[in-house]
Amino acid sequence: MxxxxxxxxxxxxxxxxxxxxxxxxxxxxxxxxxxxxxxxxxxxxxxxxxxxxxxxxxxxxxxxTPDTLIPAEIQANLETSCIGREVVLLEETDSTNRVAHEYGKAGAEEGLVIIADQQTAGKGRLGRPWASPQGVNLYTSILLRPSILPRWATQLTFLSSVAVARAIEDLSGLHPQVKWPNDVLIDGKKVAGILNEIDAEMEGIHYLVMGIGVNLNMTKAQFPDDLRYPATSLALETGRDISRLAFARVLYRELDALYKTYLQEGFKPIAAAWSRFFAWQGKMVEVDFQDRRLQGTVTGIDTDGALLLRLDSGATERVLAGDVRPL
CATH class of the missing domain: 1.10.10.10 (Winged helix-like DNA-binding domain superfamily/Winged helix DNA-binding domain)
Incomplete structure (x- = not known):
């Protein structure tokens, strides 16, 4: 064997x-x-x-070398200082985030990467399912142990989004956009999602699981019929297959560099990098959250990642969670 x-x-x-x-x-x-x-x-x-x-x-x-996600291939010439110290590949699992939680609770070292060739119960924000067919996309979770207060953990969602957007630019030549708080889009269609989860107490974070799913080579037939939001893959948008191995390497390098910047300089440079991909700055949007619906002009994001809206009254509303649509 x-x-x-x-x-x-x-x-x-x-x-x-x-x-x-x-x-x-x-x-x-x-x-x-x-x-x-x-x-x-x-x-x-x-x-x-x-x-x-x-x-x-x-x-x-x-x-x-074939286009495989074998750990030794991913780590070859990876040249990161943290992300990818150890890479675990699963042929199939319910959720890479769940597996990463198990490793986190067991004391695994920061920088551990979990990859699945297929997920049977992939999930996105608010527990929504994430279609995860075999052999076509990247489903990965990264274990981190940042020395920050739990209230700042949302900042790393923006870090993840920037890394994904940069990797897409690099490997496909496309121009992605980030959708607050945790999606990456191509021409208004979702191509990637972020789901970060933490294990923490009031005074600190035990560990953070950074979950990322990127639609690389999915065909139209592989997308569910009941999608809440239009979706696509890089292959559909470019007309060519994207190497999963190459994408994984670029993504982990971007994550590593951004995480190093974050630990040294804080959230400000991450927020600035995220804003470069955010197309709704200064535009009218509608937000559904907490049984409420608001309309306002996007003025930016707060230090904890909250979306800032200027209402017609002139007041500023902080939105911590919700579905946002441009008007």
């Missing part, structure tokens, strides 16, 4: 040798497995789409 640990270890050996041949004997000694086991694992990697050349008296070398 090609266990994830052995698979990742063999791939790490190939990465370290940078395209050079590695003898079966060297792999055997490095991993502490038999030559026969090495041969079997190489065959299984080939079945998974890896191009591995073999030559008599020289051994094996890696020539091609």
């Amino acid at each position: 090609n266990t994830p640990g052995t698979r990742d270890a063999i791939l790490r050996v190939f990465r370290q040798r940078k395209g050079q041949f590695v003898s079966g004997e060297e792999i055997s000694q490095t991993l502490g497995i038999s030559r026969t086991a090495v041969w079997k694992h190489i065959g299984l990697l080939r079945e998974q789409g890896y191009g591995i050349e073999s030559a008599a008296s020289r051994g094996y070398r890696l020539t091609q």
